[in-house]
Amino acid sequence: MHFFAALTLLFEAALLVQAQLNATIPSSKPGYLDVPGASLYYETVGKGPLLLFISGGNGAADIWRSIAMILSLNYKVAYYDRRGFSRSYLSVTEPQDYDHRLYTDVDDAYRLIKHLSNEPAIVLGTSSGAIVALELLIQHPAILRTLVSHEPPAITLLPDIEVLTVMQQEVYTTYRKFGIPAAMLKFATLYEGNLGAVAGLFSGMDPKISPFMAGNSMLWFEREILPYPLHEFNLTAMESNKDLLMLANGKETDPSALQYRTNVVLGQKFGLNVELLAGGHTGYNLEPQAFAKDLVLALGKRGSGMEEAIVGPIRYGATSLKKKRR
C-alpha cells in the first residue's frame, strides 16, 4: 500500500517537473518535405519571421537544436538535414545529379523556404552550407530578407586558389586511399591553420555519436569536399544582390584560415563589413547563447525590416537581450 502511494506521489511529481519543463523549453516540430529525388527532414520551432539554418559538412539538423531553442521567441527557426544526410533520404528509384549537386542543394533550400513561409526568409548558411547559401542568393534573391554567409570555404575567391585547389585535391585523394582519419588530418591543416583543432574535428565525426555519422562523413568526402569549395560563383550576379548579404566570421577563428579570408575578400569587393559572431567555425553549436545574441544584434543593426524580430528579448537561458532603441 505505502509502496504504491509513494510511487504515485513520485509519478505525479515527475509529471509536474515535466509540465514545468514543457512550459519553458519550446519543443521543435519535425516534418518531411518531398523534393525531386529526396525527402527532406526538417524541424521548426518558434514564431516570427522564418530563419533557416543550412548545415555545413556535417550536413545534419541536430547541431542547430540548441540555438534554435534560444532564438525561438524571435523567429520561426527551421533547420534540416541536407539531402542524403541523416534522415533526409535519397530516392530509392530516382538517380541523383551529382554533377550539379550544389544547385540541387540550393533548390532544396528554396523549396523548404517556400513550404515554410509566405514571406522572405533570413537564411544563415555555415561552411559548405554558406556556399549553398551564397548560390541561393544568386538564384533566388526574391525569397530572402537577409542572407548570412558564415565562414564559406570558397577557395575560388582567394588569390592563392591554385595552391589551395591542389591541397583540396590531396584531401580527397587521401580519403580515397586511406579513409577518413587520414583525410581529416590533411583537412585540419588546410582549414584550421594549426593542428590544435584536430581533436575537436575528430570527435565531431566519431561514428559512435550517431548511426548516421559514418554515412554522413562519407557522403561529404565523396560528394562535396571537392565541388563545393571549388564552386565558381557569378560574382556579378552576387554583387547585384549584395544588399541582402551579411558576411559573418567567428570571433575566435584564425583570420589566416581560408574560410575566414573568403568573407574578407567579398567584403572588400562589395564594400560590406564582416560581422564577427561568437566562437569559432562552429560557434553556433559550441556557444549558442553568445552566438544568438551577436546574430540578433547584427541583424537588427541592418534595420532591414528586422525590428519586429528584436522586440522579444531572448528569454530562454541565461542571456537576456533588450530591444536596442535606434
Ligand SMILES: *[C@@H]1O[C@H](CO)[C@@H](O)[C@H](O)[C@H]1NC(C)=O
Ligand atoms: C510534455 O511534452 C511532451 C512532448 O510534447 C508530452 O508528451 C507530455 O505529455 C508533456 N507533459 C506534460 C505533463 O504536459
Ligand SMILES: *[C@@H]1O[C@H](CO)[C@@H](O)[C@H](O)[C@H]1NC(C)=O
Ligand atoms: C552572370 O550574371 C550576370 C548578371 O546576372 C549575367 O548577365 C551574366 O550572363 C552571368 N554570367 C555568366 C557567365 O553566367
